[in-house]
Amino acid sequence: xLLRFNKTGLYxxxxxxxxFFLSMETVHAESGESENHQEQSKEKSVDAGNIxxxxxxxxxxxxxxxxxxxxxxxxxPIILYxxxxxxxxxxxxxxxxxxHESYKGFKLTDKSNIVPVKPGTMEVxxxxxxxIDFSITKTVAGIFITVILMLLVFMTVAKRYxxxxxxxxxxxxxxxxxxxxxxQNDIGKNSIGEQKYERFMPFLFTMFFFIFFANLxxxxxxxxxxxxxxxxxxxxxxxxxxxxxxxxxSGNKYYWKHVFNTPGVPWWLKFPLPLMPIVxxxxxxxxxxxxxxxxxxxILAGHIIILGFISLIFIFGVTNAIAGYGVxxxxxxxxxxxxxLELLVxxxxxYVFTLLTALYLGDAVQESH
Amino acid sequence: MGLVTPGLGLxxxxxxxxxxxxxxxxKYAWKPIMRALKQREQSIDEAxxxxxxxxxxxxxxxxxxxxxxxxxxxxxxxxxxxxxxMSDKIVEEAxxxxxxxxxxxxxxxxxxxxxxxxxxxxxxxxxVANLSIEIAEKVLKQELSDTDKHQELIKEQxxxxxxx
Numbered sequence: 001x002l003l004r005f006n007k008t009g010l011y012x013x014x015x016x017x018x019x020f021f022l023s024m025e026t027v028h029a030e031s032g033e034s035e036n037h038q039e040q041s042k043e044k045s046v047d048a049g050n051i052x053x054x055x056x057x058x059x060x061x062x063x064x065x066x067x068x069x070x071x072x073x074x075x076x077p078i079i080l081y082x083x084x085x086x087x088x089x090x091x092x093x094x095x096x097x098x099x100h101e102s103y104k105g106f107k108l109t110d111k112s113n114i115v116p117v118k119p120g121t122m123e124v125x126x127x128x129x130x131x132i133d134f135s136i137t138k139t140v141a142g143i144f145i146t147v148i149l150m151l152l153v154f155m156t157v158a159k160r161y162x163x164x165x166x167x168x169x170x171x172x173x174x175x176x177x178x179x180x181x182x183x184q185n186d187i188g189k190n191s192i193g194e195q196k197y198e199r200f201m202p203f204l205f206t207m208f209f210f211i212f213f214a215n216l217x218x219x220x221x222x223x224x225x226x227x228x229x230x231x232x233x234x235x236x237x238x239x240x241x242x243x244x245x246x247x248x249x250s251g252n253k254y255y256w257k258h259v260f261n262t263p264g265v266p267w268w269l270k271f272p273l274p275l276m277p278i279v280x281x282x283x284x285x286x287x288x289x290x291x292x293x294x295x296x297x298x299i300l301a302g303h304i305i306i307l308g309f310i311s312l313i314f315i316f317g318v319t320n321a322i323a324g325y326g327v328x329x330x331x332x333x334x335x336x337x338x339x340x341l342e343l344l345v346x347x348x349x350x351y352v353f354t355l356l357t358a359l360y361l362g363d364a365v366q367e368s369h
Numbered sequence: 370m371g372l373v374t375p376g377l378g379l380x381x382x383x384x385x386x387x388x389x390x391x392x393x394x395x396k397y398a399w400k401p402i403m404r405a406l407k408q409r410e411q412s413i414d415e416a417x418x419x420x421x422x423x424x425x426x427x428x429x430x431x432x433x434x435x436x437x438x439x440x441x442x443x444x445x446x447x448x449x450x451x452x453x454x455m456s457d458k459i460v461e462e463a464x465x466x467x468x469x470x471x472x473x474x475x476x477x478x479x480x481x482x483x484x485x486x487x488x489x490x491x492x493x494x495x496x497v498a499n500l501s502i503e504i505a506e507k508v509l510k511q512e513l514s515d516t517d518k519h520q521e522l523i524k525e526q527x528x529x530x531x532x533x
Contacts, residue, residue, distance in 0.1 A: 057372065058379065079378075134378040143386045150390055154398035161405035166412050180402060201403060202395035210390065233372070234379035238387065300372070 046318050048311035056228045056303045059112055059138040060093040064223050071098060074223065076141060080106065080114060080131040093135070106131065139235065142227025146214045154209070183208045183354065191358035196365050200358070203246055207239065208354040215299060215346030219339065230349070231299035233292070240288035243357045248284065251364040259284065287360055291353055298349050302342040309335045501530060 062074035075094035082089055095103040099110065102117045105125075109115055114135075116128040136144075153172065160173045169177045188197040188204050214229040229235055257263070259280040261270065269276045309331040317324025508522045 053372070058376070132377055134381060136382070137379065139379055140382040140386075143383055147386045147390045151393060154394050154402075158398040158401045161402045165405035165408045181406070184403070184406070198403070202399040203391065205399045206387070206391045206394055210387065232379065234375040235383050237375045238380050238383040241384075242387065 046311065046314045048308065048315060051311055052304055052307040055307050056231060056300055057112060058228075058232060060096070060108060060114075060135055061098070062138050062141065062223060062227075073098075076138065077136045078114070079134040079136070081134060082131050083129040088134075089131070138227045139229055139232050142214070142217060142225075142229040143235065145224050145227070146210060146217055146229060149217070150209055150213055153213075179209075179212075180205070187351070187355050187358045191355065192362040192365065197358075200246075200250075200361050203242075204354055204358055204361075207242070207357060208350050211239070211295065211353055212346060212350035215350060216343075218299060218303065219342055219346060228300070228303055230295055231303055233296050236292040236296040239295070239353070240292035243291060243360065244284070244288040247287075247357070247360045247364050250361060252367075254367060255364045287356070291356055295349050295353050298345055302338065302345055305338050306335050306342070309338065497530075501526070 059076075060078055061076055064072045064074065066072065073094075075092045078089075078091055078093050078095075080089045081087075089104055089106075091103060093108075095101070096108045099108040101107070102122055105116055105119060105128075106114050107117045107122055107124075113130075114133055115130060116125045117123060118125045153176065157173045157176050160170065168174075183205055184197075184201060187208070188201050191197075192200055211230055214235070217225045218227065218229050218231060220226055260277050262276050262280060265276050313324050313328045313331045316327040505523075505526060508526065509519065511518075511522075
């Protein structure tokens, strides 16, 4: 069963390798684009930092490729809440023309923020409040794709389980079963305990597979993948927030006693200055905070490294075409290596996040020590 | 949109998406899957248990068969032994019976022979005696005419008889 898993990984990486050539093109095209923006610069240069940030950041449109001067993008809906007028405004991001034009009194900045402008101009209107951005951005679209994929995969698998509960797993079911059993036994049962783990399994399953699927989708370099979902701090913040809420709402009296009146600690640490409770309360927040940062940083770093290697080709290519081709050999090799590593990381980070969540849950529901 | 500044819009969408996927999958996927896995585990466990039981039964059956076979063999042995003993006894008895009979017949025959002989002897003696008396009569009749001769003859005759 593990073999099949590896096979899938292999397919994904083969697709990944193929896509490097595509992404190379994209980066190249974008370097051309930045030239247009910076016409005052005398020499051709590649701004790797901006290119990489441009790829890992959230966007209001889904950029697929740029061929010559034409950008091939999928426009995404923009939904704004205008605080001044107290109303929702919705339109497609194509109305901004990649940030060249304003629409309905708003414009897109270089950093992909939406700001109000003075009517008829491109100047920022500082008298008006910034709108709250509820747009379906690239990351939100990526989340939706992940959700749809999860629903498709697990509904199919569940159907087979319902039809043949006593039969050996088959097809997609046998690909998912080791993972399901792994999450159930090694993460849930081991961390929470035999008696209470079942209550939390749906949450842990959703957590694990959401992170795992989002990580894998993030590794595919073209549409419908490529959105940096779990490398976005808002996403990991939400996931960590769920861990925080579920943990503390399922905490029993022993858990709260441990927080406010930690056993085995001298009394002067609790009274008159409640040092220990403060530390414990801080711990409740730092735990999910660390979860949030770990997942975000790991996935983001992976994306940045791969893009960095690809950018190297064009940095060298600008100075000398032959050097660019020479470096491409090493860059592609390293990118392939990092991509394999990222496949591993995709799994490990999903595992670590879920495992720690399960451990916190185990702490919260365990009976007295 | 900065790299490390969370956006409210994204958090809202993420929350909605996560909740949807959680509730839908919890109801239609995770719970049925867990139930099915448990059920399968149980059925496998049961099947293994049953196989174990069947094997145990088989073993018992085999042991019983062997026991039965052993018993039958022993019984056969015993029966054979008994039969041999019986036949020996019968032969022995027959032998002794026959011997006894033979002895008895022999004895009887001997007795009879003896008896016959005795009777014969007695008869002979009687015959001789009669004959002697007849002769004596005849002789006496003859000899009585001549006294001397009578006496001589009597002597002679008696002498003969005594020899017998």
